[in-house]
Amino acid sequence: MHLGKLLRNCSNNSNNIQWCLFSPAGSIAALRLTEVRIPNHTVRGSTARLECHYEMDGEALYSVKWYKDGNEFYRYVPRDMPPVLIFQLPGVSVDLHNSTDTLVVLQSVNLSASGRYRCEVSAEAPSFQTVSDHGDMIVVGKFSFDTKFNHKCCFHIF
Numbered sequence: 001m002h003l004g005k006l007l008r009n010c011s012n013n014s015n016n017i018q019w020c021l022f023s024p025a026g027s028i029a030a031l032r033l034t035e036v037r038i039p040n041h042t043v044r045g046s047t048a049r050l051e052c053h054y055e056m057d058g059e060a061l062y063s064v065k066w067y068k069d070g071n072e073f074y075r076y077v078p079r080d081m082p083p084v085l086i087f088q089l090p091g092v093s094v095d096l097h098n099s100t101d102t103l104v105v106l107q108s109v110n111l112s113a114s115g116r117y118r119c120e121v122s123a124e125a126p127s128f129q130t131v132s133d134h135g136d137m138i139v140v141g142k143f144s145f146d147t148k149f150n151h152k153c154c155f156h157i158f
Contacts, residue, residue, distance in 0.1 A: 031059045031121060031129040038117045038135030043142055047095070048106040052119035054131070059123035064101045068092055069115040076101045114139045 037051040052064060066074035073092045075085040078101070086094050091112030095105040106113060118134035 030057050031055070031123045031127075031131055032057065033119070033121065033131050033133050036119050036133040036135060038137050040135075040137065042109050042113070042137055042139050044110055044139050045108055045142075048109050048113070048137060050104040050106065050117055050119070051102060052104075052121065052133075053102055054121045056123065059127060059129060061101070062122040062124045062128075063120075065120045065122075066104050067118045067120065068113075070118075074099065074104050109139050111139050113137070 031054065033052070033054050035051065035053040037049070039048055042048045050066065052066070054064075061078055064076040065072055068089055071087070071089055073087045073089045074094055075087070076083055077085070084096065084099065086096065091110050091114075093107050093109075095107045098105040114137060116134055116136050118132055120130060120132040123129040
C-alpha cells in the first residue's frame with residue numbers, strides 16, 4: 001500500500017520514550033487560536049474590546065462563543081440566521097453592531113463587568129475540534145485630581 005509522503009510528529013514522554021504520529025502529508029487540519037486579547041484594566045463607563053483570533057487550517061467554523069465567569073454571553077454561528085445570539089449577564093452590554101466573530105465590544109462597562117473572559121472556537125463535523133483561552137479584566141474607576149491639595153489622589157469607584 002502506497003501512502004505517499006508522510007508527516008512525522010515525534011515527542012518524548014516523561015520516561016524519555018519517543019513516540020511518533022505519522023499521517024499523510026496535507027491531511028492534518030488543525031484549528032488553533034493565534035491570539036486572545038482581553039484588557040487587564042478598563043475604566044468604568046468606557047468600552048472594552050475582547051479579541052479572539054484563530055486559524056481554521058482546513059476546518060470549517062462552527063461557532064465562536066464568549067463566556068464571563070463561566071456563563072455564555074455571546075455566540076457567533078455563521079450558519080444560523082441571524083448569526084449572533086446574545087445572552088444577558090449583569091454588567092455585560094454587547095455592542096452588537098461592532099461585534100464580529102473575532103471581536104466583541106462591551107459598551108459602558110461597570111464594576112460588575114470585572115471577571116474572567118473566555119473565548120471558545122469550535123470547528124464543524126467531522127472533527128468537532130474546540131480550542132479556548134481566557135484572560136481577566138478588572139474595571140476601575142476614573143483617576144481624579146484633588147483640587148483642595150492640588151495633587152492626584154485616588155481612584156473613585158462608585
